[in-house]
Amino acid sequence: MKDVTITVNGETIKARVEPRLTLADFLRDQRRLTGTHLGCEQGACGTCTVLLSNEPVRSCLVFAVACDGQPVQSIEGFADDPVMSSLRIAFKEEHALQCGFCTPGMLVTARDIVLRSKDDDEKRVRTELAGNLCRCTGYMGIVSAVRRVIRERLARGPA
Amino acid sequence: MAGKGIGARLLRKEDDRHLHGRGRFVGDMAPSGMKEVAFVRSPVAHARIRRIVKPEGAEDRVFTLDDLTGVKLIRANSKLPTYKPSDYPVLATGKVRFVGEPIAMCVGDTRAEAEDLAQEVVVDFEDLPPVADMLKAREPGAALVHEQWGSNIALETWRDDDIDAVAAKAAFKVTQECRMARQAMVPMEGKGVLAEWDERQGQLIVHTSTQVPHLIRSGLAEHLGIEERQVRVIAPDVGGGFGFKCVLQPEEVAVCWLARKTRSPIRYLEDRREHLTAAANAREHHYTVTAYTDQRGKILAIDAVVHVDVGAYSVWPFTSCLEAAQAGGNLPGPYIIPTYRVHTYTMATNKPPLSPYRGVARPSVCFAMDLTIDAIARAVGREPYEVRLENLVPASAMPYTNITKKFFDSGDYPESLKRAAKLIGFEAIRERQKKPERDGRLIGVGFATYTEQTAHGTSVFSAWGIPLVPGYEQAMVRLMPDGGLEVRVGVQSHGQGMETTLAQIASEVLTIDPAHISVTHGDTGLTPFSTGTYASRSIVMAGGAVSRASKILVERIMRIGAHLMQVGQADVRVADGRVVGPKSSVDFREIGRVWYKNPEELPANVDLGGVEVTTGYRPNPDTGTFAYSSHAVVVALDPDTGVVELLDYVVVEDCGTMVNPMIVDGQTYGGVAQGIGTALYEEVPYDSEGQPLASTFLDYLLPGATDVPSIRIDHTVSPSPHTEFGIKGMGEGGAIAPPASIANAINDALRPLGAEVNRTPMTPKRVLAAILAAKARKSAA
Numbered sequence: 001m002k003d004v005t006i007t008v009n010g011e012t013i014k015a016r017v018e019p020r021l022t023l024a025d026f027l028r029d030q031r032r033l034t035g036t037h038l039g040c041e042q043g044a045c046g047t048c049t050v051l052l053s054n055e056p057v058r059s060c061l062v063f064a065v066a067c068d069g070q071p072v073q074s075i076e077g078f079a080d081d082p083v084m085s086s087l088r089i090a091f092k093e094e095h096a097l098q099c100g101f102c103t104p105g106m107l108v109t110a111r112d113i114v115l116r117s118k119d120d121d122e123k124r125v126r127t128e129l130a131g132n133l134c135r136c137t138g139y140m141g142i143v144s145a146v147r148r149v150i151r152e153r154l155a156r157g158p159a
Numbered sequence: 160m161a162g163k164g165i166g167a168r169l170l171r172k173e174d175d176r177h178l179h180g181r182g183r184f185v186g187d188m189a190p191s192g193m194k195e196v197a198f199v200r201s202p203v204a205h206a207r208i209r210r211i212v213k214p215e216g217a218e219d220r221v222f223t224l225d226d227l228t229g230v231k232l233i234r235a236n237s238k239l240p241t242y243k244p245s246d247y248p249v250l251a252t253g254k255v256r257f258v259g260e261p262i263a264m265c266v267g268d269t270r271a272e273a274e275d276l277a278q279e280v281v282v283d284f285e286d287l288p289p290v291a292d293m294l295k296a297r298e299p300g301a302a303l304v305h306e307q308w309g310s311n312i313a314l315e316t317w318r319d320d321d322i323d324a325v326a327a328k329a330a331f332k333v334t335q336e337c338r339m340a341r342q343a344m345v346p347m348e349g350k351g352v353l354a355e356w357d358e359r360q361g362q363l364i365v366h367t368s369t370q371v372p373h374l375i376r377s378g379l380a381e382h383l384g385i386e387e388r389q390v391r392v393i394a395p396d397v398g399g400g401f402g403f404k405c406v407l408q409p410e411e412v413a414v415c416w417l418a419r420k421t422r423s424p425i426r427y428l429e430d431r432r433e434h435l436t437a438a439a440n441a442r443e444h445h446y447t448v449t450a451y452t453d454q455r456g457k458i459l460a461i462d463a464v465v466h467v468d469v470g471a472y473s474v475w476p477f478t479s480c481l482e483a484a485q486a487g488g489n490l491p492g493p494y495i496i497p498t499y500r501v502h503t504y505t506m507a508t509n510k511p512p513l514s515p516y517r518g519v520a521r522p523s524v525c526f527a528m529d530l531t532i533d534a535i536a537r538a539v540g541r542e543p544y545e546v547r548l549e550n551l552v553p554a555s556a557m558p559y560t561n562i563t564k565k566f567f568d569s570g571d572y573p574e575s576l577k578r579a580a581k582l583i584g585f586e587a588i589r590e591r592q593k594k595p596e597r598d599g600r601l602i603g604v605g606f607a608t609y610t611e612q613t614a615h616g617t618s619v620f621s622a623w624g625i626p627l628v629p630g631y632e633q634a635m636v637r638l639m640p641d642g643g644l645e646v647r648v649g650v651q652s653h654g655q656g657m658e659t660t661l662a663q664i665a666s667e668v669l670t671i672d673p674a675h676i677s678v679t680h681g682d683t684g685l686t687p688f689s690t691g692t693y694a695s696r697s698i699v700m701a702g703g704a705v706s707r708a709s710k711i712l713v714e715r716i717m718r719i720g721a722h723l724m725q726v727g728q729a730d731v732r733v734a735d736g737r738v739v740g741p742k743s744s745v746d747f748r749e750i751g752r753v754w755y756k757n758p759e760e761l762p763a764n765v766d767l768g769g770v771e772v773t774t775g776y777r778p779n780p781d782t783g784t785f786a787y788s789s790h791a792v793v794v795a796l797d798p799d800t801g802v803v804e805l806l807d808y809v810v811v812e813d814c815g816t817m818v819n820p821m822i823v824d825g826q827t828y829g830g831v832a833q834g835i836g837t838a839l840y841e842e843v844p845y846d847s848e849g850q851p852l853a854s855t856f857l858d859y860l861l862p863g864a865t866d867v868p869s870i871r872i873d874h875t876v877s878p879s880p881h882t883e884f885g886i887k888g889m890g891e892g893g894a895i896a897p898p899a900s901i902a903n904a905i906n907d908a909l910r911p912l913g914a915e916v917n918r919t920p921m922t923p924k925r926v927l928a929a930i931l932a933a934k935a936r937k938s939a940a
Contacts, residue, residue, distance in 0.1 A: 028186075029189070029269070034180070037347075039348070041430060042432075042857065044855065045347065045431075045856055074180070075179065088175075088179070092175070095822070095825045097177055097178070098655070098656070098825060099347065099348070099397065099399040099654035100173065100174075100177025100398070101177075101396075103180075126865045129864040130864050131863075132864075133347065133861050133863060135345055135347050135399050135829070135861070136347075136399055136654045136825075136829045137832075138828035138831055138867050138870060139867050140828040140867075140870060143869075
């Protein structure tokens with residue numbers, strides 16, 4: 001067991017964890033933040049994507065002990081984030097979700113894409129989304145929503 | 160409610176919780192005292208179990224079938240004459256019959272501890288030769304999956320028209336062989352089940368990731384040997400199903416037994432490896448189709464032999480018969496087939512049981528039939544598009560009863576194909592193909608057209624004789640004291656958006672704003688009985704029931720409203736949530752107030768059923784609605800690498816009246832993406848020892864955002880004459896045509912090379928192999 005200090009959605013958490021405990025299981029089982037979903041636990045589907053020190057990571061591949069001293073942001077932690085708010089509206093209006101299971105990870109990835117994008121080029125957006133699998137939507141609504149938020153953000157100018 | 164009822168592109172009620180990570184899936188639930196289980200699974204495909212050794216000191220935390228007192232073997236019966244049911248043990252006993260078959264259940268405080276324990280269990284096997292391939296399974300001397308059967312044939316069906324007479328006068332005889340690979344269904348959420356015993360109710364409360372909660376209640380009660388009233392099944396948010404979650408899983412039974420025995424909450428969450436290798440297998444079919452045609456390619460007869468690899472056991476309740484029964488019945492597709500002979504063999508092998516996946520047999524039969532149409536076109540020297548058009552059932556023949564007695568209720572199939580050709584720019588592509596592409600790739604265009612029998616009811620399922628036959632679908636609607644509405648249905652929505660669309664249907668009748676209508680589904684304790692969500696049935700059946708119940712309720716509301724205004728009931732109507740009379744109107748809130756709080760104001764002749772109605776619905780005829788669609792696709796194929804890119808994909812779709820066009824399109828996009836997966840990427844290959852070769856998402860490829868093109872959809876609307884509002888089911892349809900349309904496009908591209916593909920997934924390796932084989936044939940000749 002190892003003692004760690006992890007800032008989760010702005011709250012500093014001191015915890016004692018097994019070395020084999022993943023960040024995903026730490027969030028879901030210990031913090032009861034169940035918005036982060038597990039789709040494969042093989043690092044391939046992107047469903048469990050969260051921000052670790054502001055970078056998207058697959059929380060099924062990261063051990064909690066490796067997050068010691070770092071901030072983590074999960075889907076529950078974006079209440080005041082303007083890009084996430086725009087994405088939520090666009091995802092709903094563009095029908096970018098059906099069962100909703102991949103949605104939290106998809107949103108965390110989408111937000112990162114939006115923040116880095118200087119254009120709404122469809123091919124690039126699809127390539128950047130390729131690490132997040134969705135089985136329901138055929139990606140149509142997701143691609144539309146992400147491109148729309150990029151356009152809206154570019155039109156407004158840098159915040 | 161103007162603009163929010165049937166036909167409105169209403170945004171979904173279910174979205175907000177998911178967008179905030181507040182959905183509630185089985186894996187999100189963890190009652191205090193919960194324990195988790197992991198299963199010891201067979202590492203070999205076929206073996207006798209000599210001995211199972213529990214770890215010392217952990218004997219009370221490891222369970223084998225011998226421990227599961229009172230638990231019955233899962234036996235899915237069918238009335239089909241040649242069917243051989245299998246006894247599917249919840250935990251393997253005597254033999255293991257596929258890699259991944261559960262042998263023992265281990266329990267721990269966490270999944271990790273349960274897995275640690277599972278690793279310490281020792282199983283001693285005596286290897287048996289495996290049956291790894293459905294065609295070899297029929298060969299003499301093949302090992303037997305179930306010795307008592309005497310062969311590996313689980314079901315044999317046939318229909319014998321006199322082919323020889325037709326063959327004698329046919330101008331062309333064309334034989335097409337094809338094979339659809341075994342694949343997995345892969346909802347992003349795997350199976351999950353959490354069972355706990357409620358002492359107060361004397362009831363097992365089972366939260367399970369299922370499409371069919373009422374069926375699972377029956378299945379659990381039957382296999383645990385307890386009464387149905389002692390089981391309540393709740394499907395919370397379910398992260399996709401696609402058919403996998405409409406059958407009873409052995410793990411579900413085992414977990415429930417343990418929860419009842421120990422009185423502790425017990426949870427099992429399937430991991431992805433378990434899902435891919437041990438559970439959600441689907442599709443594996445092989446066809447040999449011989450068509451007899453006239454000079455122009457008009458089909459005179461079809462003669463087909465079908466093999467289906469159903470794996471080791473028959474799933475409850477849909478059985479191993481469903482695939483072959485559908486394959487034989489639906490192979491003629493949307494085409495006029497005057498003479499038809501078919502023989503189907505349902506083969507048991509040492510692989511996981513086959514479960515019904517989106518479209519069930521129809522993607523396979525569409526693949527077989529539409530490849531055959533293109534083969535006919537090549538043989539007679541005409542455009543596949545024209546040969547297809549000529550063989551489709553014309554609009555003038557509707558309604559049409561086809562050779563297998565499918566009753567096509569309405570539609571214009573040729574118009575659908577014509578529109579698809581126009582949208583894809585068929586003639587322009589033919590022009591483009593005349594010149595070589597700058598990048599050296601080959602361009603191809605392909606079509607496929609299908610009908611999708613949906614929401615088929617009692618008469619169809621009773622003929623198959625499965626354990627549970629769907630009947631009158633029920634719904635409950637209840638006006639609340641404040642004028643809002645509760646809708647309760649026994650189906651389950653897991654992405655289809657029925658919390659929204661069923662509210663739209665109720666709103667259409669009752670004029671209450673959908674914002675004030677809540678839909679409760681997926682809980683046997685709260686909803687009327689339903690066989691659940693499968694076979695693209697819910698919007699027709701549950702939607703129809705909601706409509707009928709709402710129509711009864713609106714009459715009762717109008718009677719009370721007319722009395723309050725002191726006018727005749729004939730003089731009132733409803734609009735915007737009000738009963739409107741000649742001079743005044745009353746809000747539904749008033750109706751609610753009077754019924755619940757001031758009954759002294761009610762009319763003397765008030766209906767004592769009050770302001771809630773439960774009623775049943777079944778269309779007449781109940782043989783199913785026939786949605787249909789034509790798909791067209793353009794591919795670019797690299798002849799040096801075999802890589803196929805989809806340049807354009809067009810769907811012309813007709814599902815009758817659309818309740819919510821946004822959701823219809825969403826279902827179509829998602830279905831097509833899954834069909835693209837079947838066509839190009841997805842396969843669980845097995846080696847000759849019956850070992851699965853794809854067990855992670857690194858070797859089982861799902862289509863990602865770069866693999867699915869921007870799909871274009873056009874609609875025609877041919878309402879069903881037999882359903883409420885003319886609605887037809889359509890959820891599975893998108894997945895049916897892509898393997899066929901893409902194969903036809905690839906073969907169109909390969910035509911200059913004389914190569915053809917006929918097997919899914921059409922991976923670069925398979926495409927390249929077809930090209931090399933054609934080259935070898937050429938140089939030999």
